[in-house]
Amino acid sequence: MGYLLEPEMKEGAEGSGRTLEEARQNAAAALGLSVDECDFEILEERAGGLFSRAKFVVRAVPKAVEKGEAQPAQEEAPTESEPITATEEDGERARALVEEMLAQAGFEVEVTVESLTGKYVNLKLQGPDEELIQQKKGAVLDAIQFLGNALYSHGRQESARLTVDVGAYRSKRQQVLEKLARDIAALVIEKQEEAVLDPLPAHERRIIHNALKDMEGVETYSEGEEPQRYVVIAPKS
Amino acid sequence: MGYGEFVEYCVKGLVANPEAVDIEVIEEGDAYVVRIKTDPEDVGKVIGKNGRLITAIRSIVSAAAEKKGEKAFVKVLTDSDE
Numbered sequence: 039m040g041y042l043l044e045p046e047m048k049e050g051a052e053g054s055g056r057t058l059e060e061a062r063q064n065a066a067a068a069l070g071l072s073v074d075e076c077d078f079e080i081l082e083e084r085a086g087g088l089f090s091r092a093k094f095v096v097r098a099v100p101k102a103v104e105k106g107e108a109q110p111a112q113e114e115a116p117t118e119s120e121p122i123t124a125t126e127e128d129g130e131r132a133r134a135l136v137e138e139m140l141a142q143a144g145f146e147v148e149v150t151v152e153s154l155t156g157k158y159v160n161l162k163l164q165g166p167d168e169e170l171i172q173q174k175k176g177a178v179l180d181a182i183q184f185l186g187n188a189l190y191s192h193g194r195q196e197s198a199r200l201t202v203d204v205g206a207y208r209s210k211r212q213q214v215l216e217k218l219a220r221d222i223a224a225l226v227i228e229k230q231e232e233a234v235l236d237p238l239p240a241h242e243r244r245i246i247h248n249a250l251k252d253m254e255g256v257e258t259y260s261e262g263e264e265p266q267r268y269v270v271i272a273p274k275s
Numbered sequence: 276m277g278y279g280e281f282v283e284y285c286v287k288g289l290v291a292n293p294e295a296v297d298i299e300v301i302e303e304g305d306a307y308v309v310r311i312k313t314d315p316e317d318v319g320k321v322i323g324k325n326g327r328l329i330t331a332i333r334s335i336v337s338a339a340a341e342k343k344g345e346k347a348f349v350k351v352l353t354d355s356d357e
Contacts, residue, residue, distance in 0.1 A: 143335055
């Protein structure tokens with residue numbers, strides 16, 4: 039994944055370091071520019087385990103005057119338009135925050151920025167305590183994500199949002215939820231009766247809405263109060 | 276590294292008045308109890324809407340305790356606990 043720039047931009051300079059910030063500073067310095075004056079593309083991102091060092095290699099290019107349509111596609115329900123786009127600074131700040139928080143709790147995991155999509159900084163946890171964090175149907179992972187977001191946005195009017203994944207928990211969960219959504223939608227169409235799902239956290243409800251938004255014959259909406267808010271899949275005439 | 280440090284990090288990052296935050300860890304039987312004291316104005320910020328923040332803090336603390344084979348609980352003290 040990386041932070042995609044326009045594909046034709048291949049000039050620039052490379053820099054490496056043990057943190058993303060260090061790599062970016064080195065790459066920018068190679069061009070004689072400050073970090074603020076450059077855009078970066080991540081060429082190599084190695085998380086570094088407990089016994090190996092993290093390594094980052096980035097390519098810096100002078101910032102384009104007009105950036106055009108370099109924004110990655112948003113995975114949003116169409117109703118929630120959001121002008122904020124997460125920057126690499128947001129990514130690093132979020133990563134450092136979650137890492138510090140988990141280190142305080144005594145968890146042995148490395149935190150890396152996996153990608154930036156729209157207003158989301160997508161973080162990934164890797165390490166010996168992965169399984170501990172996945173237990174209880176992802177409740178600990180959801181707690182980390184929720185608390186991370188609360189701490190991250192504290193004192194800010196509007197800010198980027200964090201998602202936190204561990205191992206392949208969320209991507210597997212996404213597949214499960216998408217299949218569930220399609221299976222239930224098929225039943226809803228067949229019986230012409232609405233179906234009420236179990237309560238789900240906001241990011242998982244969004245997966246259901248997105249999975250069915252282009253499907254003919256059904257519509258989805260959410261009802262109830264957090265944390266008991268749930269999705270309804272209803273026949274659409 | 277411990278329950279108190281983690282809770283302190285989170286609570287101080289959530290409240291308006293971090294100076295007034297006081298975290299105490301006591302042993303009750305075979306369990307650790309983390310007691311959170313804040314500015315009365317900040318109690319709601321630690322608990323969160325529908326208790327979601329304190330629930331998240333508790334769920335991480337209990338996973339951290341499970342890792343060490345211990346038990347740990349988190350309590351938010353209000354004026355009536357004084």
